[in-house]
Amino acid sequence: MLRVLQYAAREDHKDADCFVAAMLSHGEEGEIYGVDEAIPIDMLTSPFKGTNCLSLVGKPKIFIIQACRGTDLDHGVDKADSDEGAPVDEVDAVSVQRVPVEADFLMCYSVVKGYFSWRNSSKGSWFIQCLCRALELFSGKLEFTRLLTRVNKMVAYEFESNAVKQYMTRKKQIPCISSMLTKDLYLSAKH
Numbered sequence: 001m002l003r004v005l006q007y008a009a010r011e012d013h014k015d016a017d018c019f020v021a022a023m024l025s026h027g028e029e030g031e032i033y034g035v036d037e038a039i040p041i042d043m044l045t046s047p048f049k050g051t052n053c054l055s056l057v058g059k060p061k062i063f064i065i066q067a068c069r070g071t072d073l074d075h076g077v078d079k080a081d082s083d084e085g086a087p088v089d090e091v092d093a094v095s096v097q098r099v100p101v102e103a104d105f106l107m108c109y110s111v112v113k114g115y116f117s118w119r120n121s122s123k124g125s126w127f128i129q130c131l132c133r134a135l136e137l138f139s140g141k142l143e144f145t146r147l148l149t150r151v152n153k154m155v156a157y158e159f160e161s162n163a164v165k166q167y168m169t170r171k172k173q174i175p176c177i178s179s180m181l182t183k184d185l186y187l188s189a190k191h
Contacts, residue, residue: 001025001034002044009047013055018185019048020062024128027067029113041065050101057099060185062106062144066125070114076160076172099182106185107178108148118161118173127175130154140188147187148177 005021013019023032023044031038041063050057110127111117119125130151138147152175161171 001032002039005044006047009053009056011055013053013059016056016059018060018062019056020064022064022066024066024125027065027069029069032065032067045105045107048105050099050103056104058104058182060104060106060144060181062108064108064131066110066117066128068115068117069109069111071116072114073116073168074172074174076170100180102180103182105178105180106145107176109176109178111173112176115173116171118159118171126155126159126173127151130158135187140186142186144185144187145177145179145181148175151175152177 001023008019008021021044026033028038030042031040032044033039045061045063047053048056048061108131110125117125117127120129123129131148134147134151134154138150142150156172156174159173161168163169163171
């Protein structure tokens, strides 16, 4: 996995609009399991930093990670219906001369830090199911971080564990988005 990403980072991305890597495995906080060892996620993303991958400077680098980030179980909480607030105005991007080396990364985790990430034995990961559905429904229509917010809602409200072990039944999950993007991102077919 590390070797593949290091190779990808050395490629010339001048004709690419963004870079996307999806990793589906087991993991713990800060690590994802490869074939024979746990690899720190930072080690997988660092080849794409601005100082290491010049052809992706100023371009989105999206990492989709389906893996546990711990062993805690989300027991959920009941919520009463209420009015939702008005949307917050978006801030326009500002043109800059120098770009931080960590800029334009978008980390899409299947679950928040410390928690177990659920999957259905026949349909697969809750997060990946919802991400695929949201891409089919909203790609090119919604800005990508807004699309990911829809994914969060789908996972949070449409899924609940149903396990043989009672202590693992009726558990919930919420994905985690960590954005360092400096501009809006719309995914659509390239013509």
